[in-house]
Amino acid sequence: MNSLKIKEILDIQKENNNIKSIFFENKDKINPGQFFMIWIPSIDEIPMSVSYIKKNVNAITFRNVGYATNKLFNFKIGDKIGIRGPFGKGFNINGKRIIFIGGGTGIATLAPAIEKAYENNIKSEVIIGVKNKHEIFFENRLKKIVKKIYISTNDGSRGYHGNASELVKEIFTEENDFSIITCGPEMMMKKLYELYGSQPFQASLERYMKCAVGICGQCCVGNGLRVCLEGPVFDSKMLKEINDFGKYKRNVSGNIEYF
Numbered sequence: 333m334n335s336l337k338i339k340e341i342l343d344i345q346k347e348n349n350n351i352k353s354i355f356f357e358n359k360d361k362i363n364p365g366q367f368f369m370i371w372i373p374s375i376d377e378i379p380m381s382v383s384y385i386k387k388n389v390n391a392i393t394f395r396n397v398g399y400a401t402n403k404l405f406n407f408k409i410g411d412k413i414g415i416r417g418p419f420g421k422g423f424n425i426n427g428k429r430i431i432f433i434g435g436g437t438g439i440a441t442l443a444p445a446i447e448k449a450y451e452n453n454i455k456s457e458v459i460i461g462v463k464n465k466h467e468i469f470f471e472n473r474l475k476k477i478v479k480k481i482y483i484s485t486n487d488g489s490r491g492y493h494g495n496a497s498e499l500v501k502e503i504f505t506e507e508n509d510f511s512i513i514t515c516g517p518e519m520m521m522k523k524l525y526e527l528y529g530s531q532p533f534q535a536s537l538e539r540y541m542k543c544a545v546g547i548c549g550q551c552c553v554g555n556g557l558r559v560c561l562e563g564p565v566f567d568s569k570m571l572k573e574i575n576d577f578g579k580y581k582r583n584v585s586g587n588i589e590y591f
């Protein structure tokens with residue numbers, strides 16, 4: 333699992349101006365919420381969640397944000413990348429009703445979990461929170477399997493004018509018969525946790541990753557929980573123990589950066 337495998341890019345999908353999915357063969361079992369370390373030759377190795385789980389084929393879906401993702405954005409079908417993984421613990425998908433809340437690129441991590449919930453006949457609703465309408469992706473993919481998809485945009489260009497955590501409060505005023513699964517900006521997830529943390533709740537955290545196998549300690553949160561091994565998905569009981577959740581993360585040098 334930890335050995336580097338070289339994979340040819342089988343397909344590339346442009347999801348919006350700044351987001352692409354890259355498909356490659358993977359015969360290893362993988363659960364929604366798990367991630368790969370993607371090696372971009374001569375550039376860097378970076379963590380990416382699995383965003384499509386098909387028979388023998390997986391994909392990652394990424395935003396062009398910096399040096400490595402910018403290089404990857406210009407890769408073509410047939411180019412080669414390295415993968416290690418899958419790593420980490422994925423989502424626990426059970427219960428009768430799940431509200432999935434994806435902020436920004438977070439919906440890429442949630443999409444295979446939403447598909448699994450559909451296969452398991454679990455009633456799902458989806459909230460996609462983005463800055464503006466041009467940032468929305470995977471809406472058409474999810475529309476095929478989810479009846480209720482709500483959109484929030486920070487600038488009001490589509491759907492609810494505001495952020496996803498405010499929208500959830502508006503929609504589910506009286507109800508609490510659901511569990512929450514979320515991935516996105518940590519402050520959004522922290523707000524959701526403050527609102528719904530007493531219900532079944534899972535959040536996928538991001539921390540700077542190096543080894544991804546629990547050895548280097550770079551990704552530690554709370555009292556030594558490794559996001560790469562014990563996470564990246566944490567439930568409400570574990571989140572309660574993580575005092576830095578929604579407060580700070582450590583950068584590549586190990587220094588604290590406040591959210």
Ligand SMILES: Cc1cc2nc3c(=O)[nH]c(=O)nc-3n(C[C@H](O)[C@H](O)[C@H](O)COP(=O)(O)OP(=O)(O)OC[C@H]3O[C@@H](n4cnc5c(N)ncnc54)[C@H](O)[C@@H]3O)c2cc1C
Binds near residue numbers: 380393
């Ligand atoms: C478990 C996990 C799953 C992720 N899944 C996705 C995904 O599905 N789609 C997606 O677009 N992004 C995902 N990310 C974030 C992605 O790894 C970063 O956007 C990417 O590494 C940026 O690299 P860069 O060189 O382009 O940008 P840089 O300019 O180097 O960095 C931009 C930001 O990315 C972060 N970053 C850079 N290198 C790493 C690293 N080795 N580990 C963690 N963070 C890093 C930096 O802290 C910085 O905040 C995930 C991160 C983690 C930890």
Ligand code: FES
Binds near residue numbers: 550558
């Ligand atoms: S990245 Fe090394 S312990 Fe998690």
